[in-house]
Amino acid sequence: MISLRELMTRRDAFTGLTMGNYALARGMAEAGLRVATSYPGSPTPEIGAALLSVPAEERPYYFEFSTNEKVALEIAAGASMNGHLSACFFKSVGLNVAADSLIQLSMMELVGGMVVILGDDPGANSSQNEQDNRHFARMSYIPMLEPATPREAREMFLEAAAISRRLRMPVFLRLTTHVCHARERVDFGPLPEGLPGWEPKFDTKNGPYVPVARTVFPLKEKALRKQEEFGRLMEVSAMNRVFPGPKSPARLGIISAGLPALCAAEAVAAAGAPLDVLKLGCTWPPPADKLCDFMSARDEVFVLEDLDRVLETEIKALAFDRGLKCRIHSRKGPADLMGEMTPPRAAAMLASAWPEHFKAPPARAATEEPAARLPQLCPGCGHRSAFHAIKKALPPGAITVADIGCHSMGFMPPYEMGTVLLSMGHSVSTGAGLALGNSSRKVVSFLGDSTFFHAAMPGIVNAVVQDSDITLVLLENGTTAMTGHQPRAGTGEIGDKIPLPRLLEAMGVRFVRDVDAYKQAEVSAALKEAMDHKGFAVVIARHPCMLKFMREAKAKNPGLKSSRVAVDQSECARHYTCVAEFACPSFVRHDDGSVTVHPELCIGDGSCVQTCPAAAIVREKPGEGK
Amino acid sequence: MAFNIYICGVGGQGIGVLAAALASAAEAAGHRARGCDTHGLAQRHGSVSSHLRLGDDALTPRVPEGRADLVLALERLEGLRGALYALKPGGTLVYYDTVYQPVTVRTGLRAYPSAETVAARVAELGGKAVGVSVDGMADPRMQNAALLGRLAALGLVPGFTREALRSALADTLGGRNLEANLAVFDKAAE
Numbered sequence: 009m010i011s012l013r014e015l016m017t018r019r020d021a022f023t024g025l026t027m028g029n030y031a032l033a034r035g036m037a038e039a040g041l042r043v044a045t046s047y048p049g050s051p052t053p054e055i056g057a058a059l060l061s062v063p064a065e066e067r068p069y070y071f072e073f074s075t076n077e078k079v080a081l082e083i084a085a086g087a088s089m090n091g092h093l094s095a096c097f098f099k100s101v102g103l104n105v106a107a108d109s110l111i112q113l114s115m116m117e118l119v120g121g122m123v124v125i126l127g128d129d130p131g132a133n134s135s136q137n138e139q140d141n142r143h144f145a146r147m148s149y150i151p152m153l154e155p156a157t158p159r160e161a162r163e164m165f166l167e168a169a170a171i172s173r174r175l176r177m178p179v180f181l182r183l184t185t186h187v188c189h190a191r192e193r194v195d196f197g198p199l200p201e202g203l204p205g206w207e208p209k210f211d212t213k214n215g216p217y218v219p220v221a222r223t224v225f226p227l228k229e230k231a232l233r234k235q236e237e238f239g240r241l242m243e244v245s246a247m248n249r250v251f252p253g254p255k256s257p258a259r260l261g262i263i264s265a266g267l268p269a270l271c272a273a274e275a276v277a278a279a280g281a282p283l284d285v286l287k288l289g290c291t292w293p294p295p296a297d298k299l300c301d302f303m304s305a306r307d308e309v310f311v312l313e314d315l316d317r318v319l320e321t322e323i324k325a326l327a328f329d330r331g332l333k334c335r336i337h338s339r340k341g342p343a344d345l346m347g348e349m350t351p352p353r354a355a356a357m358l359a360s361a362w363p364e365h366f367k368a369p370p371a372r373a374a375t376e377e378p379a380a381r382l383p384q385l386c387p388g389c390g391h392r393s394a395f396h397a398i399k400k401a402l403p404p405g406a407i408t409v410a411d412i413g414c415h416s417m418g419f420m421p422p423y424e425m426g427t428v429l430l431s432m433g434h435s436v437s438t439g440a441g442l443a444l445g446n447s448s449r450k451v452v453s454f455l456g457d458s459t460f461f462h463a464a465m466p467g468i469v470n471a472v473v474q475d476s477d478i479t480l481v482l483l484e485n486g487t488t489a490m491t492g493h494q495p496r497a498g499t500g501e502i503g504d505k506i507p508l509p510r511l512l513e514a515m516g517v518r519f520v521r522d523v524d525a526y527k528q529a530e531v532s533a534a535l536k537e538a539m540d541h542k543g544f545a546v547v548i549a550r551h552p553c554m555l556k557f558m559r560e561a562k563a564k565n566p567g568l569k570s571s572r573v574a575v576d577q578s579e580c581a582r583h584y585t586c587v588a589e590f591a592c593p594s595f596v597r598h599d600d601g602s603v604t605v606h607p608e609l610c611i612g613d614g615s616c617v618q619t620c621p622a623a624a625i626v627r628e629k630p631g632e633g634k
Numbered sequence: 635m636a637f638n639i640y641i642c643g644v645g646g647q648g649i650g651v652l653a654a655a656l657a658s659a660a661e662a663a664g665h666r667a668r669g670c671d672t673h674g675l676a677q678r679h680g681s682v683s684s685h686l687r688l689g690d691d692a693l694t695p696r697v698p699e700g701r702a703d704l705v706l707a708l709e710r711l712e713g714l715r716g717a718l719y720a721l722k723p724g725g726t727l728v729y730y731d732t733v734y735q736p737v738t739v740r741t742g743l744r745a746y747p748s749a750e751t752v753a754a755r756v757a758e759l760g761g762k763a764v765g766v767s768v769d770g771m772a773d774p775r776m777q778n779a780a781l782l783g784r785l786a787a788l789g790l791v792p793g794f795t796r797e798a799l800r801s802a803l804a805d806t807l808g809g810r811n812l813e814a815n816l817a818v819f820d821k822a823a824e
Contacts, residue, residue, distance in 0.1 A: 009654065009658060009805050009806055009808070025657055025658065025661060025667065027670075027671070133672070157695075186670050186694075186695055186696060189670045189671050189672070190668065190669070190670040190695035191653075191657055191667075191668070191669045191670055191671070191695070192667065192668045192669075192695070193661070193666075193667070267694065270693040270694045271693075271694055273693055274691070274692070274693045274694055277691060277693075278691075350694070350696065350698050350699070351694060351698050352698045352699060352701075369700075372699065372700050372718075373758075375718055375755070375758070377715075377718075378711055378714050378715050378718065378744075378747060379711065379736050379738045379739050379743075379744035379745070379746065380681075380736065380738060381644065381679075381680055381681045381711065381712070381715075381734075381736035382680055382736070382737065383645065383678035383679060383680030384678055384679045384680070384737065385678070386646075386678065386679065414678070417678065420737075421737065421741075422737070422741065584741075584742075587740040587741065588740070588741045588742070591737060591740065591741070593679050593734070593735075593737075595740060596733075596735055596740070597735065597739070597740050597741075597742065606734070606735075608732075608774040609734070
């Protein structure tokens with residue numbers, strides 16, 4: 009199997025079985041990309057893993073994980089203004105964070121070219137919503153290409169980069185989760201010889217770059233004209249393709265894009281239905297003439313897409329404008345506007361228009377669902393230890409506010425810690441709002457340390473200035489754990505250390521306690537003290553991410569045997585605190601009522617030992633037990 | 635028709651290695667392979683799945699509900715869940731017979747299925763369940779190798795011979811514990 013580093017550095021053309029994110033990263037290298045930036049978020053962080061697989065001194069490009077998506081986008085934009093081809097990539101909701109600067113980009117002369125890569129998430133596989141970022145293309149006048157496969161992710165990046173550089177404008181490349189993570193064989197091209205140098209080409213003659221007052225209109229006109237020019241190129245682009253169905257007098261067709269288009273093509277082939285599928289490569293601006301040609305040659309079409317009625321609205325407006333007679337079918341009510349397309353779903357939707365050609369697939373016989381297995385905090389996670397201690401210390405009626413990160417899993421039983429969640433960094437300010445006029449219920453907000461730097465600092469300053477009467481528990485694990493341990497600012501992995509207690513004090517926080525999350529009595533005591541403090545108070549509950557810690561320890565010492573805990577059966581009084589309240593996945597409850605420790609899961613961290621009322625959890629030395 | 639393989643397990647069991655080895659074996663056997671993995675929450679002990687589809691008519695990467703010819707699972711409860719979601723009538727579930735209790739079982743809210751229950755419920759779907767276990771494994775992630783070994787012996791996938799799966803496993807692992815993994819593979823293939 010080809011290593012990531014070889015994928016990124018092999019100079020000649022080759023072919024390899026790989027996933028969408030990696031194919032895209034290789035495409036970046038083939039395009040001669042100079043600057044890439046990101047904030048990690050599913051489904052795109054593996055693009056960063058591929059870029060980082062080349063040692064820094066050998067990279068023909070600069071890459072950083074920035075503190076947040078807005079920072080990432082601005083760095084890529086600045087680099088492009090200097091003449092360097094750049095790209096930034098993030099998760100779907102990441103675009104909201106970057107939006108303030110993104111919305112200005114189409115007015116800027118991006119001399120080097122710039123591609124904004126989005127990982128949208130129909131089906132909410134790993135996101136807090138299913139937001140449809142195709143709307144952003146319209147609002148920002150930025151064209152959008154939509155690959156459906158790893159092969160297309162690479163091809164369309166090359167296309168987006170080339171046009172972006174030529175027209176000096178930003179281009180969106182919108183992937184979805186199962187394009188990012190799909191695996192197939194991809195043909196790669198050679199790496200370019202002789203990349204342009206790093207001399208800064210910024211020149212106000214290419215601008216103006218300051219859109220205020222009177223300059224706004226010429227800049228906006230330029231953006232609109234470039235968008236039209238892009239649209240003309242798309243009318244003849246090979247990225248739009250037709251999957252022809254069997255010859256028939258039926259004159260029916262489907263219009264779609266991205267993975268839904270392939271779902272349609274698969275459903276059509278399986279049904280042997282007499283339909284052609286027009287798969288658009290570019291969805292903004294939609295290729296109007298191409299669409300009209302397709303519709304004029306047909307009596308009926310079905311617009312098939314995921315999420316919002318974006319293509320449908322455009323296509324219906326176009327057909328109205330041009331006076332087309334073609335009947336336009338589309339999806340039905342709310343159920344069809346949620347979740348991700350599959351070939352059977354496509355067949356069921358198409359059956360609503362053409363029952364003679366498609367049968368809704370037979371429903372699976374309803375059976376009793378087996379016990380659910382939701383994601384959990386890992387064995388040894390400091391968040392579990394902190395939650396267990398915090399839950400004990402909270403007064404009745406307390407309101408707990410979660411933020412984004414591993415700790416958001418605390419909302420599930422048995423912890424039920426963190427019962428409101430909006431977005432990255434919201435917890436301090438939402439908590440401050442919950443505390444307004446509220447003297448009867450304590451408010452405790454949680455926050456991870458990567459999110460602290462990402463978006464929480466303005467909220468913290470606000471809480472300091474307004475002296476909001478809330479307690480912030482900063483769950484510091486020293487990394488961006490949820491998305492695969494990308495380094496965060498301030499740990500010393502990248503740049504200098506920024507110690508959180510000193511930073512908080514410098515921001516004006518008067519009450520700061522810093523405790524090891526494993527020391528539950530200290531966590532409880534610090535929390536009580538913080539809640540008693542009138543005004544804004546911060547408790548840092550600190551413990552390294554143990555998944556990362558154990559991986560690094562095993563990488564350094566492959567033979568490492570971790571120690572374990574055991575349940576002393578003669579002491580166990582069957583309180584079940586370990587399985588039902590502390591709830592480390594390592595504890596196993598047997599049919600006879602006994603509890604043991606799963607040897608494959610326990611890492612021997614011992615954070616559970618203090619939780620047993622009967623003191624029946626004991627440490628084993630490495631190699632003891634089975 | 636595409637041959638569909640639905641692979642599932644518990645986050646942290648190393649399902650990615652299994653999926654990569656199967657994809658590599660599929661190509662070696664001359665199939666066009668398409669698939670996809672779950673990422674992100676994969677490490678957090680939740681249910682995880684991976685998909686592999688062999689054949690030219692599979693345009694999309696995920697195995698559609700109820701269309702799997704083979705469900706390969708790294709854990710018993712996940713095997714049952716995977717079969718209920720994906721297995722088609724006449725298909726086979728091959729699972730490594732180990733038990734990872736989810737929270738609802740540990741807290742006494744739900745029962746964990748016995749091997750007999752799994753066999754009975756898969757039979758209701760018109761399928762067959764095969765449990766695999768190998769004694770004396772140094773690392774639980776070698777359960778991947780055991781599943782591949784048994785798969786080779788069962789001969790369920792066209793072109794997935796013992797040699798093909800063995801070399802795909804070697805190719806995917808590189809040097810990592812290769813001999814121990816191959817020993818587990820061979821033991822499970824007996």
